[in-house]
Amino acid sequence: MPSPLKALCGVFAAVLLTASPAAADESTVDEAGEVVAAAPVRVMPLGDSITQGGSIGGYRLDLATLLRNTGRTVDFVGSMTDGPGSMPDRNHEGHPGWTIAQVDAQVVNWLRTYTPRTILLHIGTNDMYGSDPAGAPRRLSALVDKITSQAPASDVFVSTIIPIRFADATVRNYNAAVVPLLRAKAAAGKRVHVVDMYPAVPISDLPDGIHPNAAGYSKMATVWFNALSSVPGSIGDPRQPGGSCTATPRVTGTWSGGFQAEVTVTNPTASAITGWTVRFTLPGGHTVTQVWGGTASGSVTVTNAHYNGTVSPGGSAGFGFIASGQGTAAIGTATCSSP
Structure with a gap:
């Protein structure tokens, strides 16, 4: 009530x-x-x-x-x-x-x-x-x-x-x-x-x-x-049916034929999480060619590295990547799940 x-x-x-x-x-x-x-x-x-x-x-x-x-x-x-x-x-x-x-x-x-x-x-x-x-x-x-x-x-x-x-x-x-x-x-x-x-x-x-x-x-x-x-908060955060973390992407650099981005993983709960997986979308024609701070499986799924999987309550971790392709640099959506 x-x-x-x-x-x-x-x-x-x-x-x-x-x-x-x-x-x-x-x-x-x-x-x-x-x-x-x-x-x-x-x-x-x-x-x-x-x-x-x-x-x-x-x-x-x-x-x-x-x-x-x-x-x-x-x-x-x-x-x-x-x-x-x-x-x-x-x-x-x-x-x-x-x-x-x-x-x-x-x-x-x-x-x-x-x-x-x-x-x-x-x-x-x-x-x-x-x-x-x-x-x-x-x-x-x-x-x-x-x-x-x-x-x-x-x-x-x-x-x-x-x-x-x-x-x-x-x-x-x-x-x-x-x-x-x-x-x-x-x-x-x-x-x-x-x-x-x-x-x-x-x-x-x-x-x-x-x-x-x-x-x-x-x-x-x-x-x-x-x-x-592309504007955090304008449509809220996605629901996380598989866990309790959030993922916030940000384009950090662009050039002809590609761009660089980083994704911040945040734990908003009162308990630590031990592992996370982030899924995101890219503009048509773009593919991920390099990732640091995580392990890529497929073109738009990244799991934590061995050293940043545990995130304390209110804490954050993250990873970066490079995408290659023509057109506007953007990250359509990013969702996070934890065990």
Whole structure:
């Protein structure tokens, strides 16, 4: 039964305009020293009809599957409900036909109501064939500023918009203008992350020239998932059915044809663990070519070395690796299990 103090804190979190949603997603340890599962991470898919996704659920369908398959506990939030009846989580904040200004006019109310921990923003498509496409980057910048002011502890993932068959030059100009604006916000300390969605969806995946088909939405889901996985905490930690450790990956260096990374294994429980195994994913075409601090079996599984398998309560160990391949350096997900 929840304590009165926790219930009171929940009331204050719902009332305060700038309440931090991150605190509600942190795991706790009970009196027996066992890790208590965190509440689902609230994620708000935000935008227009491309976020709404029609009857097939858009990118949200495959993104939810990717999250579940990697042990993430995420709750999509928003005032809208769309997608197939078999879709476990159909909530979102995607509004067909809406422009940046229309989203801007309502976003504070949505953030206040749903207090998302993480926001996925794809907006601007309807501005491209409106009366002022040249002003769209300025409007997006103002919208992101409003979001980060209202929810400063939330991670805001803002993507470039996907192609429009009959307005490709306009879309390219918009994307080129918004990226430096967004990066400047991140450099200023705001939790803003740029996601390059434009190259992920080819024109051939846009039957009407604007909206993706299922294949296009699936590609969008992969891009969102990789971006979320690269920011610790944005989708919580994966469940560890085989043990009680966590794995946090970090890219430490990149070059043409490969990258270097390290993975920190942490023991959050009150008892020592004696051995760990980390499994992780890499971008397509990348393979692990060298590992230190662990023993590789297969291309994406590493077990502890003889000297770092025992991790004390609250302690950590780790390993590093080099991956070879073309494309963006990234580690999609990393899970840890112990005996």
